[in-house]
Amino acid sequence: MKDSHKFTIINDPIYGFITLPQGLLFNLVEHRYFQRLRRISQMGMSYLVYPGAHHTRFQHALGCLYIMGKACETLRGKGVAISDAEMEAAQAAILLHDIGHGPFSHAMENSIVENTSHEEISLRFMGKLNEEFNGSLTTAIAMFTGSYPRRFFHQLISGQLDMDRTDYLKRDSFYTGMAEGNINTDRILAMLNVKNDQLVVEEKGIYTIEKFLVARRLMYWQVYLHKTSLVAEQLLVRVLKRAKELTLAGQELPASSSLQYFLRDDISLLPFSDDAMEVFSNLDDYDIVMAMKYWCDHEDFVLRKLSAMIINRHLLAIKIKKKPFQEDFIKAKLEEVQIKYQITKKEAQYFVFTGTITNQAYTFTKQGINIITKKSKIIDVIEASDQLSLKPLSKVIIKNFICFPKKQGDL
CATH class of the missing domain: 1.20.1250.30 (Growth Hormone; Chain: A;)
Known part of the structure; x- marks a missing residue:
């Protein structure tokens, strides 16, 4: 039997040491399904533009696991009841959220595997892992799909201020060298809270969220849609x-x-x-x-x-x-x-x-980013912001492109 007090330390260039305890999370990382993510690029073909962008889905998933843990600890410190089992489930869900990505992240979804998405395949993989781990992922899957009663967990996994976006913006900024995407992760996590079972951001953190949304907009135009x-x-x-x-x-x-x-x-x-x-x-x-x-x-x-x-x-x-x-x-x-x-x-x-x-940095939905004021009033970040530049971020920008051979050379 493995000693439950043992743990593994991973040195991440973004967050420093990530501690991975023995048990479910360690076993998931060790599983060959997850190890495959070492061989799946995080940013597809972007390395042809940014030579440093060779990081992988494996690195991203570990980063998400780390900041999910930090987010849960922050919420606990503010009186939000989160059991050890719920925290482990939330970390497992975010760890596996990208496990269904194919080669170069999105290429297969639009070519040789029809009518599906990496989210759907990820859910299938999670189901198979749940069978293998004797139902240990049941709660994690419920959180991932949004069927878990405590809705804020799903927002942490798949929302407009989720741990996925929070990690990939900072990580992709680091590996591409694009400083515009370097968000303040620690500040974002420190400002999180839960009110009426939904994730909120304390009013004093609004400027950090504004920076997050602007960074997302810039990263899409300058990096993801380069x-x-x-x-x-x-x-x-x-x-x-x-x-x-x-x-x-x-x-x-x-x-x-x-x-x-x-x-x-x-x-x-x-x-x-x-x-x-x-x-x-x-x-x-x-x-x-x-x-x-x-x-x-x-x-x-x-x-x-x-x-x-x-x-x-x-x-x-x-x-x-x-x-x-x-x-x-x-x-x-x-x-x-x-x-x-x-x-x-x-x-x-x-x-x-x-x-x-298409580029849309923010969407008005039920899972929008909500700000809680000092008087406990909950309002959408766009309405709460005093920066007029934030309002256009909710607008869908569509541009057209055409590709063709260059004039000066053969194909």
Whole structure:
């Protein structure tokens, strides 16, 4: 039997020492499902823009576990009754919230696994782990899904001021070198409280929350929606789609057995069998990179060129503007590629395509960020703020983009 007094110390570059006690949390971290997150990048293809952005979902999840513990301790200190079992469940839920992410975080959701999301797959993984750990995650799953009676726990896990956002803004800012995203995590946690079973922020912490929302807005435009990162992720999605198209047409592509499984079959959440879950648990960034290196020499023009673009960082050009692009402009770009490379319109559409990007730093919902005044009145942060610049943060900003080959060179 393991000594319950033993613990493991992890040295995190953001928070310093993270203590991981023996027991459920330690065993979850040690599990191979969770260890896979060491091989899943936190920011997808952003390392092509920010060379330091090679951190992983594993690091992010550990950071979330740490600050969830700090948040629970803060609330306890303010008289909020949180049992040891509830605190462990909340930490387990936030630890596993990203366990369903596929290679490069979001690429598979938009390419070879249809009609599903990483949140849904995460819930499936949590269910399998709950069976393996004899029901130890039942409360954590209830908190994750929002069915646990004490609603503020779900807000800490999945809300507009949750521990997920609180960690990834600070962590991504650190690894990209973008100081604009460096929020004051300690101050945010110190200002948390619970009123009427909902998470609130004490009035004196309003300026820290304003900084948090502005930082989120800036990080999206400057980092998460950076035009080069956007092009790279769009190319990766199209690499996988083309690989699946060729595989379903009968071609054998060099790839790991795990990747070939998802290329061969039409996979969605509904028929996501135990076999599919097991294969998915072995799939990571390395499978995709290895496959693309092979595909750089493939006879198919589209697959070869798309793979080489990512491997060699020879990406498409991109234009972004508020209004949609004219059909004549899109048509001209497609025809130019068709004629130059003697390919079909369908093939040319892998190199000339349009889309939209959206940025909304704050949403008016039931799980908004609430400020509690000194008179115990609860008001939304946008209404409580005396900064006029905060109000536009709730507006949905939609921009249009078009990608196409650069003029000066070949594909």
